[in-house]
Amino acid sequence: MHPSDDIRGSRSGRLSGRKIVMGITGSIAAVECVKLARELIRHGAEVHAVMTEKACEIIGPYSMEFATGNPVVTHLTGKVEHVSMCGDVEGKADLILIAPCTANTLGKMVHGIDDTPVLTFLTTGIGTGIPVMLVPAMHSTMYDHPKVMENLGAALKMGILVIDPRIEEKKAKMASTEIIVEHVLRLLSGGSMRNERVLIVTGATREPVDDMRILTNRASGASGIALGVEAFRNGAEVLLMAGENVVKISEALKVDRFSTTGDLLERIKALPGKWKAPTMAFFAAGISDYSPKRKEGKIPSGKEELIIELGPTPKVIEVFRGLFPEAFLVGYKAESIRDPEKLLERAYERLTAVRMQAIVANDLSDVTPETNTVYLVTPQKEVFKVSGKRSDIASFLLERTMELRGTR
Ligand SMILES: Cc1cc2nc3c(=O)[nH]c(=O)nc-3n(C[C@H](O)[C@H](O)[C@H](O)COP(=O)(O)O)c2cc1C
16 A cells, blocks of 8 residues: 555545546646645545656656655656546546646647647647646746736636636745645536525624724634635635634635624625625624724723623624525524523524524534534424534535525
């Protein structure tokens, strides 16, 4: 057994049984390829590396052989490796991922030139209809060359997915491993949410008490972020509206940060462009019901007693319902009562009051940093219970809400 098998599927089984040809070209970003290949393997993929001569001057093929557990193609032989992996044959690749992609390989590919092993895999695979994903990396002056731009446009017209580089330090750097892997997961998933535009509100509001202090809550954003990642992987367009306190957000998600309840409300009222019509919304946030009557400056310390006056905040989800009556709306209800029956009763009341399509109820006593137990309640009073890791809960909730959406 090769050591790469030790990590196969350790993150998920979403790519198991999937064969990915990873074409590596002569960019300095090739140094990231060991990590990238191993992350794909952690989701279950079988990875085969193909390298140009210039890529082999930057990293050694042994690194990729170690990373993937498979022999590396650096030149074509009588085995016709390009045909056996990318021809119209049984067991052909599910994806050709060119990461990093040089300006040179991009230009040659869109013009049908075929003079490196990576290009021969591309010519064969494109002819076969295998999906191709390009991850460009180059100095920004190369990236700004009008012909390079034109070639990227031509690649898009050919139906190739291009993952935008990060523009940093005068370079168009290869997208991060996390972003590439998320796009691979999305491309190779069934795309069950391909037609959905999903708005997720998560994290906690922060209401100022004075210039220094804030009133906030324990919502970490973990459940909403897990939902966002899962929806993205299933092909949805996702906008994550996140409080400032949240745990690490996947780099693949589009994020809009909010601070106070009022700020969140204004952002929802001013949602731009296509977000004026979200098809689904999940309110998985700790939105403060009260906000302090803010004091100017800083309240001095040392008082015997301090009374902070609070006033009610606007009900953001109710305003949302009024603004977007067509959206499939899922609310969240957290209680601390250790009585599932009462919890479900309260959740159902809230669901009907706001005309939600479903509500997720949970008791705070069931929450741990990694796991949770939640109930999905429908307008027909059906209840689905699920416990486990947040990613498993997110995938369950999305599957169920998509089913409900179909039968609404
Ligand atoms: C150290 C080094 C780093 C390079 N980085 C890049 C790069 O990031 N992007 C790029 O387009 N070319 C880069 N080049 C230039 C390419 O290697 C060159 O255009 C080569 O012809 C690409 O061949 P290939 O596309 O067949 O791999 C780099 C060259 C060297 C020596």
